[in-house]
Amino acid sequence: MTSHDSEPDAGSTRPFPLFPASRDGGRGHVVVRAIKTGLVMMLPIVLLGSFSLMLRSLPLPVWQHFLEAFAGGLLPRLLLALQYATFGLLSVYLTLLVSFSYAQSDKHPEALLPQAPITSLVCFFLLIGFGDERFSLDSLGINGMFTAIFAAVVSSLCMRFFQRRKRLPVFYSEGSDIAFNNAVRAVLPSFLTIGLFALGNEGLVLAFDVSGFQDLFIRLAEACFGHLRPSLFSALLYAFMTNLLWFFGVHGTNVLEGAFQSIFAHPGLAPDAAVFNKSFFDVFVALGGSGSTLALLLAVLAFSRHRGSRRLMAVALGPMLFNINELVIFGLPVAFNGYLLIPFLAAPLLCTLTTYFAMSVGLVPPAGDAVAWTTPVLLGGYAATGSVAGSLLQAFNLLVGVAVYRPFVRLLDREKDRQAARGMRALVKLLAERQERGLPPDLMRAEGPPGVLARMLAADLGHALNRGELELHHQAQFDSAGSCVGSEALLRWPHPVFGFVAPPLVVQLAEESKRLGELERWVFTEAGRHAAALRERGLPAKTCVNLTPSTLYDAAFLDHLRSKIAEGALRPEDLLIEITEQTSLLFTGESSALLKSYRALGFRLVIDDFSMGHTSLKYLQDNEFDMVKLDGALVRDLTNPRSREIIVSIVSLAEALRFAVLAEYVETEDVRRRLENIGVTLYQGYLYSPALPFERFATFVEARAGARPEDGPASGRRL
Template identity: 45%
Template sequence: MKIDNTIEMIETLPMTRALRTALVMSIPILMIGSFSLILKSLPIPAYQRFLEIFFGGALRDILDIAHRATFGIFSLYMVLAVSRNYSQDNSSDPLMFYGAPIASLISFVILCGFFSGRPSIAALGVNGMFTALLCAVCIPPAYLCFVKRFGGRRRIYTKGADYIFNLAIGSLLPLFLTVLFVSSLNYIIVQSFGVSGLYELLVKGGQHIFSGRERSLKSAVLFLVSSGVMWFFGIHGNNVLDSVIKTVFYPGIEVNHSMLAVGLVPSEILTKTFFDTFVYMGGCGGAISLLAAVLIFSKRPSSRNLAKLAFLPMLFNVNEIMLIGLPVVLNPIFLIPFILTPITSCLISYAAFYFELLPVTVNAVEWTTPVLYGGYASTGSMAGVLLQLVNMIVGVFIYRPFILFSDKEQELISNKQMNALVRLLQEQEVKRSPVMLTELYGTMGAVAKELAEDLDYALFSHELMLYYQPQFDDKRRCIGAEALLRWNHRRFGFIYPPLIIKLAEEKGFLSELEENIIIRAAKDLPLVQNALGSEISVSVNVSGLTIETDAFEQFLKKAALSGKINAGKINLEVTEQMALSSDPRTEERLRRICALGFHLEIDDFSMGHTSVKFLQSGIFGTVKLDGAIIKDILHNQRSREIIASIMGLSRSLGFKVIAEYVENEAIMEALEEIGCRAYQGYLFSPPLPLDRLPESVKK
């Protein structure tokens, strides 16, 4: 339980959310860089010769530019993306959104030592990602403190200047103080350790661990642990420890060549090729095993889709897409297997070579050599391929429990986040206090924004579904059905339907969504009638906001006249929770819609928004009672009296009444006593997908 709470706490931190979003945003950059690197480095002699002679090496240069423009300055992208996400999700102050990314970028440049006289261009790429992430997650809060302390009324505004100019001037003091603070910190580092900045301090610190060490199994394990820990913190361990590889392990191949030249049997096991081929299969952390474990065991669509994207690059040992996209970086769940898997592969491989089950590596193999082929190329033996397979399988089972645990944790966290958002919406519905979900800050705001974007895509890609809940009379004969929107989100599962409507309303595509539902219901109508009865009609919910627009009226007119919609069998349920104007123009509009053949219904009647005037006019032919009073009918006499009053109105004014949320026989009997004869609810049938509708009439 403590582990679960700790992971949930980490996942819900503002910095973690900002980082996760930025890492996902970086996937296109990583893919471009990965494929550019693969195309540039394919270890095929004929292909490499082609790159050299094709237009004088122009293609190689183009691929190299693409790689440098992505991987080569990847840390710059991360600084800007993470700081931007943090600012957007955690503050409404425009100075924060404007100044925090700038402050983070300047701080990153300072801490990388670019003004010390010996800057390292490598710091801009994946090597400098830890420094980049440190700046991106620490500088925005510091900048925000300066904004709060020196902002407000003390901001400098220039009369007559535009908004952006005033924003720039207002950020001047907080930005200056942030840069001054970081410059002072870096100066202390430079003077104390004799380095150019924080980045060089981290690199030299990693290399110092191996100072004076010899090539041994103990050094190999230490190297793997150090590299894995660095990767966890966003530092490209292998690149930082490149000098260690060159001085400690790379000479092993040369020793083997020398022994072979004088007729001796090569005996050096620990070589750079040993690590590239048998330990770092798919990249650092034995990532090919992680890839396979995700594809085999993970139930999360997002993880599986990421693994599919990363599959080809990882065959060539380029694993940044998986490590950053999953992510492994700063993810405590994967720290143990990420270190344990390469150590296990190292020990298994070392034992195999030590007991002479296969010849030691004598051929230097490019690190981009595809998995499995590399085992043969490095040893000249199929036993090398078999050893790679063994290591991969062992790694898969090391990663397996952590994949399953990660899935479980992400599901729990997602459910809590979604439940919190739904509770907030339900409270807003009860209190009648409107709230803009996508403008909230913190976790709920981030979830609402994610859902809104996904909903827009789901509408475009036809991922939304319609379920149908049949309606019955007191003789248990099916008299109609209501089309109900359902959305099975890849991360959150089935989404609370009112939340879907709310998000569509906030993002401005509610009318488009409701038109889409009507078209889908009209298309399904013959199949629904085939399942429930040839004479039944289908009801579709429409908000008061939508039905009052000219565009929606024109949509209905065009669809009805063209025969795209059988207007006589499509009922439009106007949800009473959304206010409907009672002015003459609205009444005339509703009459024109009725003239097209549509039957109008009031949904959730008794909530208090819709005027009784519409019932007097006869525009609405059906009233659906609000579920709240139906559920309360057995225990609240006032609810019975309200329903009885509505039934009295229905008899005098000539409209039909349908009771929703009829969950049991007792509720149905109470409604019958009052005079209600049409029902909808779980007593008869839950909402069902189209292919299961016949089940509802076979009971």
């Protein structure tokens, strides 16, 4: 099932410069990765909070009456409790998760875990002014997200710095366990980190008369607006700042509420007073929430190639219709995602301009009525203006937003492709390293990103098997006269995100997920179906099919083949069972009996990667195998006299014991000619064709047969 040919690497492009790639080929700077990982890890909490908020805030009188009447108002209390337990403490969760993610990325995570997250949480409480009379519980929720990220990152960096200072005393307790010693070792770094935060925050309190870092941050954000009055400029500035704060994980609308009230809630006699109000921004600018993210959702559903992103957007569609977009902000994520910064800011600004123009020239009535922020798109436009023109303006703004997001969704797709390729290369490398060292691969149990990727791929493989998404390609085999004499069936899995997954990895994941038998039964059935189709078209039907040891020695698989033969679904004379020489080392008396059973059914047996192994020679001597495929290393090293002599010996042995010899990796005419000169007359490789999908393979063989002059029987040995 595995392949000897390789897929070319996809061309790479430079990553978006906002977050440059790290030297180790990772996704970016370790701090940015920790922030994004922390945001993604909050997805279950955000999902629960989003749906709780949506169900509690649906602007439908019938629904609200049902909530109040059912079980004495139990549902509203339950939904409110869930909302407070999720969104109400979101900054607390983010502090812990970002610090944890950063600690995990360290070369020695045990030195930072679990002390770093706890230390970060203490620092966060200091920065939000916990205990001060001006402290607000809102700082524990979305309003405190920026402070949470700042506290988590800076405190983790400080902890790491102090942990690595060799001059600091380190206390160990003899006879204590590792966890206790790690905790004791973290005492002084934690004290120093918390002390720095306490002193720094107290300095801000004394210098600026604020409750802490969080309070100062809000005041600075509001200070950007000074004494502005309602105007197009102030509206654009408000839209820009609100969404910029959201991009960095801060609830911009709440943080800038004071600025909004001072500018737009008391417009006086300003000429734009009839245009700019709360409904202007909530209904026509924040389509789906901050960043006009409903437009992003539609752009992803329409243009993204990544099934995972589309699935997330499908889940987020329900809350997004009611302008609840936290699931997208923190789940995709949008926050701290450099690829989406420009459209996240540009889409609301353009919507502000189009709405201002439409209302100023009288195309759409001004948004005069207060509309609940959870009112769905199109309905909100009508409710705010009392005109269908309001709904049409919302639809137009949505199209503008989709157009803005579209190229950046494609750009994000390409970055995800690069990330996927890096992850896949790391997983394949891990598999190869463990196999070379003679260790069990155990990919699904591997720690860190490789293990996560392996488990995800194993689940996807199960879905692919169930949905018929796997493919069987064929690589042609030719004789010395240029006639196609058969093919090798090669498993291909075109993953929607990772492209074609390396066949050895597919087999390993199938084995670890207990689906290898199912996979190989599918391969044999599909190969039999292809062979029958080739025979009907008058083409060579002989097909080599790889089999792993666990399936080869499985009596149940042999029974499966018997039943397929009885049904007429398989013709054993069309299929050659191919096993590696390493597999033959595992042969016992019992396995020898099984081989005879395969031969008794009419199957022929092939040894792959043959290089004169003792056990393989024994079975060749017993006439168990009908063909050997030369070890690729011998063919590639054909100019080496020792490799050439080994091949000559194999050919001599083949003539004496009457089995065929086929050379793989035949990529040039010079190699083919050298092989023919020493007696090898069957070939497979890029000189003729790579592995092709079945229809392309059949067309290729038909074209070769039509182009070749009728020059009599082939001089090479037939399969």
